[in-house]
Structure formats: C-alpha cells, structure tokens
Amino acid sequence: SNLCGDFDAGSDxxxxxxxxxxxxxxxxxxxxxxxxxxxxxxxxxxxxxxVEIPYQVFDIQPTVELNQRWxxxxxxxxxxxxxxxxxxxxxxxxxxxxxxxxxxxxxxxNAYKIELTHDDIHLPISEIRDMxxxxxxxxxxxxxxxxxxxxxxxxxxYQEQIEAWEELDADREEIPIDPEAIKAMVDVPVCIADLRxxxxxxxxxxxxxx
Numbered sequence: 001s002n003l004c005g006d007f008d009a010g011s012d013x014x015x016x017x018x019x020x021x022x023x024x025x026x027x028x029x030x031x032x033x034x035x036x037x038x039x040x041x042x043x044x045x046x047x048x049x050x051v052e053i054p055y056q057v058f059d060i061q062p063t064v065e066l067n068q069r070w071x072x073x074x075x076x077x078x079x080x081x082x083x084x085x086x087x088x089x090x091x092x093x094x095x096x097x098x099x100x101x102x103x104x105x106x107x108x109x110n111a112y113k114i115e116l117t118h119d120d121i122h123l124p125i126s127e128i129r130d131m132x133x134x135x136x137x138x139x140x141x142x143x144x145x146x147x148x149x150x151x152x153x154x155x156x157x158y159q160e161q162i163e164a165w166e167e168l169d170a171d172r173e174e175i176p177i178d179p180e181a182i183k184a185m186v187d188v189p190v191c192i193a194d195l196r197x198x199x200x201x202x203x204x205x206x207x208x209x210x
Contacts (some may be wrong), residue, residue, distance in 0.1 A: 001060070002058075007089065025077070038148060042116065112135050115136065
C-alpha cells in the first residue's frame with residue numbers, strides 16, 4: 001500500500017491551513033530526495049486533500065499490520081506539524097476503509113477527485129472546485145508506479161518509524177488484563193463484552209501455552 005493521507009476540512013476556512021500542511025509534507029519528503037512526481041496531491045472533490053506516495057519509495061513489504069503502521073507514522077507527522085497547519089485525519093487507517101479513486105464523482109459537491117500540482121494547493125478553494133467540475137487527466141502516468149525505485153533516505157526514515165512502532169506495540173502487549181475489572185464494566189461494546197466473557201479462559205490458555 002502507498003503512503004496515503006487525508007486532510008479532511010470541517011469548513012472552507014480550514015483549507016489555508018490544509019495547504020500549509022500539504023506544503024510541509026512535500027518539503028518533508030523532498031528532504032529525503034523523494035522526486036516531485038512521487039509526492040502526489042489530490043483534491044477529493046468535496047472537502048479533503050489527499051496525499052499519496054508510492055510504496056516503492058519506502059521499500060515497503062506486504063503486511064496485514066500496514067494500516068496500523070501508517071497510522072502510527074502519521075500520528076508522528078501530526079505531532080511535528082508547525083503552527084498554522086491542519087492534522088491528518090487518522091480515521092483513514094481504520095480497517096476496512098475506502099479511499100476515493102481519481103476522477104470519482106462527488107454528487108454533494110458536483111465535483112470530481114482531481115490531481116493537483118504542488119503549486120495548485122495554494123489556490124483558493126473556489127478555484128480548485130471549479131477545476132474539479134470535470135474529470136481531469138492524471139499528472140503522472142499510473143503505469144509509472146511499477147517503475148519507482150526505493151529512495152534510500154526515505155527507506156531509512158520509514159525503518160526508523162517502524163522500529164519505534166514495534167517497540168511501542170511490544171510495550172502494549174505487556175499491559176496485563178484484569179478479568180475482574182472487565183466483568184465489572186457496564187454498557188460495553190460487543191468486543192469488550194466478548195473479553196468480559198472469555199478473557200479469563202484466554203489468559204489461562206496463554207499461560208499454559210507459554
């Protein structure tokens with residue numbers, strides 16, 4: 001999966017701050033020598049800007065935990081955004097989650113998801129919406145994704161993030177579960193109700209297996 005990010009505006013007043021965030025992301029990854037054409041920016045047709053960078057840039061290998069890894073990484077980026085910026089929407093990394101396709105139509109706004117140049121992000125949102133009234137050709141050939149190569153500064157950055165995520169994940173696994181505390185909870189969601197009913201048995205099985 002590519003690195004995908006979503007800046008979801010609450011109102012049109014948020015778009016200047018979103019443009020600042022996108023500019024920060026562009027400069028951040030260009031600092032790792034990621035080529036311009038690999039940092040792709042899209043207007044969703046509605047109230048979002050999307051950022052996408054090919055997975056090959058980071059030499060990413062398939063894993064079922066990739067959405068969790070990206071969420072952790074994006075949380076770190078959010079924490080380092082300068083003043084005047086707008087944070088990534090972390091709900092994108094829930095499982096499952098859909099990401100609007102290029103040139104898909106957004107009926108509510110009568111607009112399409114279109115690709116933007118790095119300069120376009122600073123245009124008024126009214127002009128960007130006018131650009132999105134019709135489908136647009138992608139700025140870069142989609143077939144080019146297959147030809148992207150690792151950018152080693154970006155690879156090293158990604159590996160550092162994954163090592164930090166794995167360390168944090170290992171710490172979470174060591175947090176003990178108190179079956180009695182779970183049983184005492186009321187008005188809980190289904191997943192917690194299942195833990196309440198079965199946590200003790202699972203802990204016993206885990207202890208036996210170890």
